[in-house]
Amino acid sequence: MAPKRPTRKTQAFPDTSEGNVEQTEAERLSFLHLPRPFKNPRYTRPQSKKLRSTKQILAAERERERLRRETGTANKEAPTYITIEAAPSLLPQKRYCDITGLEAPYTDPQSKLRYHNKAVYEFIKSLPPGTSHECLAIRGQHSVIR
Numbered sequence: 001m002a003p004k005r006p007t008r009k010t011q012a013f014p015d016t017s018e019g020n021v022e023q024t025e026a027e028r029l030s031f032l033h034l035p036r037p038f039k040n041p042r043y044t045r046p047q048s049k050k051l052r053s054t055k056q057i058l059a060a061e062r063e064r065e066r067l068r069r070e071t072g073t074a075n076k077e078a079p080t081y082i083t084i085e086a087a088p089s090l091l092p093q094k095r096y097c098d099i100t101g102l103e104a105p106y107t108d109p110q111s112k113l114r115y116h117n118k119a120v121y122e123f124i125k126s127l128p129p130g131t132s133h134e135c136l137a138i139r140g141q142h143s144v145i146r
Contacts, residue, residue, distance in 0.1 A: 098135045099123060112136060 052060075097104040097116040104114035108124055111132035115121045124132070 098139060112141070 095104050095107075095114050096102065097120060098113045099120050100116050102116040104116050106116075106121070107114050108121065111124060111127075113124050113132055113135055115124055
């Protein structure tokens with residue numbers, strides 16, 4: 001059995017109620033002596049819910065699918081973590097910078113390359129003319145030359 005640790009006092013500063021100890025400006029402005037309302041001292045984690053990892057959930061789903069196949073009483077339309085079908089996303093597709101790979105809120109109107117910030121835009125302007133077409137080909141978007 002491990003030895004008991006000595007307990008620490010929770011008071012941050014010396015007791016100034018007697019008036020014999022003067023507070024410094026830092027002690028007076030500090031928030032350490034105030035109670036912390038965002039921490040509930042009576043909170044306890046519910047013991048009825050057992051937290052499971054993703055690996056455990058997927059293993060349980062595989063076992064459930066195996067039992068359904070063996071018994072033949074499977075409801076094929078019941079969604080599971082493995083066989084769930086999701087609708088297409090309603091969010092717009094994210095666009096990434098062709099040079100850095102970061103999110104690209106801007107597009108160069110001449111070369112149609114996407115860029116992240118001003119420094120990347122200046123780099124794109126310094127590229128030779130054929131390089132922008134190669135970058136677009138890598139992305140899979142072929143530009144039409146007029």
